[in-house]
Amino acid sequence: MNASVEYLRIRDLHAFYGESHILHGVDLRVNRGECVSLLGRNGAGRTSTLRAILGLTGKRTGSIMLNGRETIDMATHRIAQLGVGYCPEERGIYASLSCEENLLLPPQVGSRGMRLEEIYEMFPNLAERRHSQGTRLSGGEQQMLAMARILWSGAHLLLLDEISEGLAPVIVQQLGQVIGDLKSKGFTIILVEQNFHFAAPLADRMYIVEHGQIAAEIAQNEIDAKQELLQDYLGV
Amino acid sequence: MTSFFDIPIQALMGQLMLGLVNGSFYAILSLGLAVIFGMLNIINFAHGALYMMGAFLAWMALDYLGIGYWPALILVPLAIGVFGVLIERTMLRWLYKLDHLYGLLLTFGLALVIEGLFINAYGVSGQPYQIPAELAGGFNLGFMFLPYYRGWVIFASLLVCFATWYGIEKTRLGAYLRAATENPKLTQAFGINVPIMVMLTYGFGAALAGFAGVLAAPVIQVSPLMGSHLIITVFAVVVIGGMGSIMGSIVTGLGLGVVEGITNLVYPAASNTVVFVIMAIVLMMRPAGLFGKEQ
Numbered sequence: 114m115n116a117s118v119e120y121l122r123i124r125d126l127h128a129f130y131g132e133s134h135i136l137h138g139v140d141l142r143v144n145r146g147e148c149v150s151l152l153g154r155n156g157a158g159r160t161s162t163l164r165a166i167l168g169l170t171g172k173r174t175g176s177i178m179l180n181g182r183e184t185i186d187m188a189t190h191r192i193a194q195l196g197v198g199y200c201p202e203e204r205g206i207y208a209s210l211s212c213e214e215n216l217l218l219p220p221q222v223g224s225r226g227m228r229l230e231e232i233y234e235m236f237p238n239l240a241e242r243r244h245s246q247g248t249r250l251s252g253g254e255q256q257m258l259a260m261a262r263i264l265w266s267g268a269h270l271l272l273l274d275e276i277s278e279g280l281a282p283v284i285v286q287q288l289g290q291v292i293g294d295l296k297s298k299g300f301t302i303i304l305v306e307q308n309f310h311f312a313a314p315l316a317d318r319m320y321i322v323e324h325g326q327i328a329a330e331i332a333q334n335e336i337d338a339k340q341e342l343l344q345d346y347l348g349v
Numbered sequence: 350m351t352s353f354f355d356i357p358i359q360a361l362m363g364q365l366m367l368g369l370v371n372g373s374f375y376a377i378l379s380l381g382l383a384v385i386f387g388m389l390n391i392i393n394f395a396h397g398a399l400y401m402m403g404a405f406l407a408w409m410a411l412d413y414l415g416i417g418y419w420p421a422l423i424l425v426p427l428a429i430g431v432f433g434v435l436i437e438r439t440m441l442r443w444l445y446k447l448d449h450l451y452g453l454l455l456t457f458g459l460a461l462v463i464e465g466l467f468i469n470a471y472g473v474s475g476q477p478y479q480i481p482a483e484l485a486g487g488f489n490l491g492f493m494f495l496p497y498y499r500g501w502v503i504f505a506s507l508l509v510c511f512a513t514w515y516g517i518e519k520t521r522l523g524a525y526l527r528a529a530t531e532n533p534k535l536t537q538a539f540g541i542n543v544p545i546m547v548m549l550t551y552g553f554g555a556a557l558a559g560f561a562g563v564l565a566a567p568v569i570q571v572s573p574l575m576g577s578h579l580i581i582t583v584f585a586v587v588v589i590g591g592m593g594s595i596m597g598s599i600v601t602g603l604g605l606g607v608v609e610g611i612t613n614l615v616y617p618a619a620s621n622t623v624v625f626v627i628m629a630i631v632l633m634m635r636p637a638g639l640f641g642k643e644q
Contacts, residue, residue, distance in 0.1 A: 167538050169534055169538055188537075188544075189534070189537040189538055190537045190538075190539075190540050190541055190542045190543065193537070193538055193539055193540035194540045199535075199538045199539070201535060201538075205532065205535045207527070207528050207531050207532065208531065209527040209528070209530070209531050210524055210527060210528060210531075214524045217521070217524070218524060218525070218528055218536075218539055218541075219539035219540050219541070220539075220540050220541065222540060262539075266539065266540065
């Protein structure tokens with residue numbers, strides 16, 4: 114894979130919610146086809162970093178280059194149309210839409226999107242429940258739906274926020290397989306995770322976020338050597 | 350003669366028909382309010398003024414330009430829709446981040462300004478608008494006389510209401526609209542241009558009001574005050590049906606029109622207040638309205 118081609122480059126990103134300053138100069142890069150995990154404590158700024166990439170925070174300053182284009186001044190929907198798929202922490206399943214309407218909601222960008230049959234093959238539960246109200250699905254099904262939705266859209270950069278949270282171990286295992294699958298298909302993924310043991314085998318690199326900044330960067334092959342550092346930051 | 354509790358059947362049917370005609374206007378207007386409230390979170394007090402403008406534009410088109418009823422039925426809602434888009438772009442969009450109250454105040458002020466301008470130009474007495482020749486006259490149904498135009502009003506408004514319901518509940522564009530109503534920021538993060546949808550929604554709600562105005566022009570006097578007379582009742586309809594519920598506003602609009610008609614027969618003095626009595630009762634029993642969801 115062309116692992117050395119830079120896909121996302123964030124420089125000195127500051128972001129605000131109203132008056133409160135939440136990101137204090139985030140710098141990170143993600144190469145095409147890479148899976149990068151953002152680790153850190155609650156409130157460290159991991160979710161805010163994802164939201165800032167899409168312009169979902171308040172004011173942003175700095176630079177966010179996406180596939181060679183500056184997006185810091187773009188409207189949220191324009192950024193999404195460049196091929197960014199977002200799976201929010203609360204999953205973002207709409208109560209007023211059926212399962213299938215939720216799935217087909219994002220307009221497709223480019224021709225990379227998966228076909229409906231492929232998606233239903235990957236997530237057979239969603240096919241069975243296609244006419245159910247979105248929020249009537251179980252937690253695991255909702256998470257699968259949130260994943261399936263961004264695969265349908267044809268997004269290339271996947272922003273996944275706490276997707277393993279609150280799910281049964283067997284579902285978490287399934288999700289791990291899905292992510293592994295997506296990696297091998299060449300998607301670029303940013304994984305925000307509380308669950309270190311879920312993220313560790315999937316991530317090519319990890320960033321540790323602390324106080325709205327990147328505190329450390331750890332490559333996959335350094336995980337064992339840097340256990341102490343991880344202990345310090347995460348208490349794992 | 351057949352009668353129903355001492356009420357002659359002709360009178361009953363006549364009032365039912367009148368009630369359905371009034372209910373048709375309630376339904377279209379409260380539908381527009383519901384759609385706008387769902388998407389913009391704004392209680393559109395200018396709705397009555399937009400309805401009045403619809404009737405006036407139809408009258409002006411005929412009087413000044415010789416444009417008849419049928420073209421007006423298409424052109425006037427388009428014009429009012431464009432006017433709505435202008436209001437949204439130039440004024441309303443600055444208020445989204447503020448409390449709902451500001452939107453209400455702005456649209457209330459707009460309604461007063463628009464009404465004032467029309468009163469200034471045309472006075473408060475009504476202008477007559479002829480029923481189109483194709484719809485003059487009526488059927489004799491045996492038990493009652495049905496004027497064609499009244500039948501047409503009911504048919505046309507039901508058609509528009511159900512087309513709107515279908516568009517929102519059953520189509521892809523409607524799914525965007527429902528999603529953006531439920532969670533605008535997230536919907537935008539999926540690549541949907543929510544600001545444009547908000548603008549078009551206001552334009553569409555305004556166009557519905559304009560359409561109701563054209564429909565109403567031949568049955569009532571076209572007057573600058575026709576909107577403010579109707580809008581208070583329409584707000585009561587929206588409260589009874591439940592804010593933001595599409596089907597709720599259609600069913601409640603028609604139903605309350607009929608209730609008003611029947612009250613007019615049974616106890617005429619109460620016909621102007623019955624809707625508000627029902628509103629008070631509904632608010633006590635179900636604060637979210639008959640079709641609304643508790644939040």
